[in-house]
Amino acid sequence: MKDTIIGLGKAVCLLGDVLKYIVRGRVRWDEVFKQVYEQGVGSLIIVTLASAASGAVLAMQGQVMMGRFGAKEFIAQLVALSLVREMSPVFTALVFSGKAGAGMAAELATMSVNNQLQATRVMGVDPVEFFVVPRMLACFLVLPVLVVVSELVGILGGYFIAVTQAGIPSSYYYYQTVHAIGYSDFFCGFIKIFVFALLIGWVCCYKGISTTGGSLGVGRFTTAAVALCYVLVIVSNTFVTKMVLTFWGNG
Amino acid sequence: MIRISGLVKMFNGVSVIEGMDLTIPTGEILAVMGPSGTGKTVLLQHLAGLLTPDAGTIEIDGQDIGALNDTELLLFRHRIGYLFQEGALFDFMTVEENVAFPLKEHTRLNPTEIQTKVNEFLELVDMAGQGDKYPSELSGGMKKRVALARAMVGDAKVLLCDEPTSGLDPMRSRDISELIRRLSKKLGCTTVLTTHDVINALRTADRAVVLNEGRIVADGDEALLRSSVNVFVKEFLRV
Ligand SMILES: Nc1ncnc2c1ncn2[C@@H]1O[C@H](COP(=O)(O)OP(=O)(O)O)[C@@H](O)[C@H]1O
Ligand SMILES: [Mg+2]
Numbered sequence: 324m325k326d327t328i329i330g331l332g333k334a335v336c337l338l339g340d341v342l343k344y345i346v347r348g349r350v351r352w353d354e355v356f357k358q359v360y361e362q363g364v365g366s367l368i369i370v371t372l373a374s375a376a377s378g379a380v381l382a383m384q385g386q387v388m389m390g391r392f393g394a395k396e397f398i399a400q401l402v403a404l405s406l407v408r409e410m411s412p413v414f415t416a417l418v419f420s421g422k423a424g425a426g427m428a429a430e431l432a433t434m435s436v437n438n439q440l441q442a443t444r445v446m447g448v449d450p451v452e453f454f455v456v457p458r459m460l461a462c463f464l465v466l467p468v469l470v471v472v473s474e475l476v477g478i479l480g481g482y483f484i485a486v487t488q489a490g491i492p493s494s495y496y497y498y499q500t501v502h503a504i505g506y507s508d509f510f511c512g513f514i515k516i517f518v519f520a521l522l523i524g525w526v527c528c529y530k531g532i533s534t535t536g537g538s539l540g541v542g543r544f545t546t547a548a549v550a551l552c553y554v555l556v557i558v559s560n561t562f563v564t565k566m567v568l569t570f571w572g573n574g
Numbered sequence: 575m576i577r578i579s580g581l582v583k584m585f586n587g588v589s590v591i592e593g594m595d596l597t598i599p600t601g602e603i604l605a606v607m608g609p610s611g612t613g614k615t616v617l618l619q620h621l622a623g624l625l626t627p628d629a630g631t632i633e634i635d636g637q638d639i640g641a642l643n644d645t646e647l648l649l650f651r652h653r654i655g656y657l658f659q660e661g662a663l664f665d666f667m668t669v670e671e672n673v674a675f676p677l678k679e680h681t682r683l684n685p686t687e688i689q690t691k692v693n694e695f696l697e698l699v700d701m702a703g704q705g706d707k708y709p710s711e712l713s714g715g716m717k718k719r720v721a722l723a724r725a726m727v728g729d730a731k732v733l734l735c736d737e738p739t740s741g742l743d744p745m746r747s748r749d750i751s752e753l754i755r756r757l758s759k760k761l762g763c764t765t766v767l768t769t770h771d772v773i774n775a776l777r778t779a780d781r782a783v784v785l786n787e788g789r790i791v792a793d794g795d796e797a798l799l800r801s802s803v804n805v806f807v808k809e810f811l812r813v
Contacts, residue, residue, distance in 0.1 A: 438662035445622050445656040446676050446728070447648045 334529045340451045341459055351457055358461035362423035366469055369418050374406075374473035377414060378480025381405055385481075386489040395489055399499035402481030407504055411473040412512045413560055416519035419466060420552035424527040427458050428548040431531025432541040440532060450532065459524035466520040470513065511567045518563050522555045575600050576621065576732065576764060580630035583616055590616050592788040593630070600635075603758055603765040605775035607810070608785035614768035615659075617785075618734045621766060622656050623647045634732060652680050655730030655763070659737045661721035663709040669696070669720050670705030676728035695723040698757060715746040719753065726757060733758055735767035739774045747771065751778040772811055784810055 344350065385398040431454060434440050440450040478500055485491040530548035534540050576598040583591040590613040598604050606614050619625040620632055623639050632639050634653075642650055663672050673692045677683055683691065696702050699719040709717055718738060725733060738754055739747035751774040758765040769775045775782055776796045784792040784799065784807050792799050792807040799811060 438658045442662035445651050447651040
């Protein structure tokens with residue numbers, strides 16, 4: 324318990340340091356772009372596959388459920404709204420935690436147990452500035468893009484099933500989708516991703532740089548980081564959804 | 575000059591260093607010897623400002639490093655070169671990029687000047703022409719030599735080496751010991767190295783201290799240590 328509170332305090336200090344460097348403009352953009360590339364490329368394929376599959380599954384289930392009420396032509400709305408408001412942001416964040424988040428945590432953890440972070444410090448460079456700030460910023464740049472990709476691919480997946488299996492005319496599906504998604508729907512979902520970006524970057528970097536205990540420690544801290552990300556993403560999603568619904572209503 | 579007075583460090587209520595006083599004149603090479611777990615690494619980390627003492631002060635060239643804040647500490651460390659036990663090279667950078675790192679961070683040298691200086695130091699540690707390799711492609715001894723170049727390339731005035739010979743065969747151990755002595759004298763560093771390797775410690779250093787359970791039990795040159803009547807020192811030097 325005591326350790327948890329101390330850990331929380333240290334994590335808050337880390338976030339404070341990160342903000343300090345960003346506010347002072349001490350950001351290494353070349354490192355940020357390296358990280359964007361690494362995180363983005365690593366997660367893109369999995370996000371694409373997962374999104375296409377979820378879009379397709381939504382359409383399959385939609386065909387059955389909507390069919391029961393004789394409202395098959397609303398499959399497009401079901402797919403588009405579920406993806407944009409809920410599924411894409413959450414799925415993308417989970418995939419991102421497992422891929423890019425785990426990658427960041429493991430990398431920093433290895434550097435921590437090999438004294439590379441200490442070495443950075445003795446060479447007069449703060450590892451927070453050199454390693455953590457670029458990684459956390461990259462999360463904010465990569466995740467929104469991944470979410471948009473996920474939404475587009477997911478809608479395509481749904482489209483494929485609706486057109487080939489449910490016999491919905493292609494142009495009709497397109498028309499329904501475009502008219503289903505309002506700005507508020509898009510932003511309801513999109514706003515969440517910034518909360519997730521903060522949580523994932525913060526947790527994975529903090530766990531990474533505080534790793535001790537050799538290669539065993541690297542495994543332990545990395546798994547802990549990813550597990551914590553999953554929990555935080557899912558739980559915070561509930562709160563953010565409630566908040567968003569309160570502000571934007573459901574119209 | 576490094577002046578340590580009354581240094582105390584505890585971890586979880588157990589004291590690792592118990593009131594240490596030690597003065598190291600500028601340009602001297604001091605070996606801190608003792609069995610594993612006696613606080614040698616902890617002592618070096620204090621000298622680099624990586625740990626803060628529970629009591630006592632550390633002065634380097636008249637600067638009390640306990641009085642520095644985080645930003646001042648980062649600046650102060652430009653004067654320090656630290657050779658970690660396993661080298662601690664950045665494994666995502668090549669040898670050359672590793673050695674260039676302190677120069678890129680803290681000097682206004684242009685890329686050609688940096689390249690020249692990097693080559694010069696790689697030559698000094700006998701690693702010329704290997705700049706494009708990654709640390710994972712190097713042997714333990716080579717990693718240490720590159721790490722030594724990285725530690726000294728930024729005109730370090732104080733060189734701290736943690737177990738420079740550990741994990742190396744006897745020949746490589748002798749080579750790195752002689753290299754540290756040669757570079758340290760050439761660049762005029764005040765050097766502190768820790769080791770439990772008596773032969774190589776005496777080969778490298780001008781003076782040695784023996785630590786036991788956080789205290790200095792012997793201090794002097796080889797002849798003085800050999801004539802010590804302390805039971806622990808006799809035992810330690812015999813193995
Ligand atoms: N950061 C730390 N936290 C807790 N205990 C430590 C820490 N660093 C060192 N110690 C303890 O201090 C003692 C001395 O360690 P060290 O200086 O590494 O010994 P050595 O002489 O082998 O270099 C050991 O018992 C070690 O467990
Ligand atoms: Mg040690």
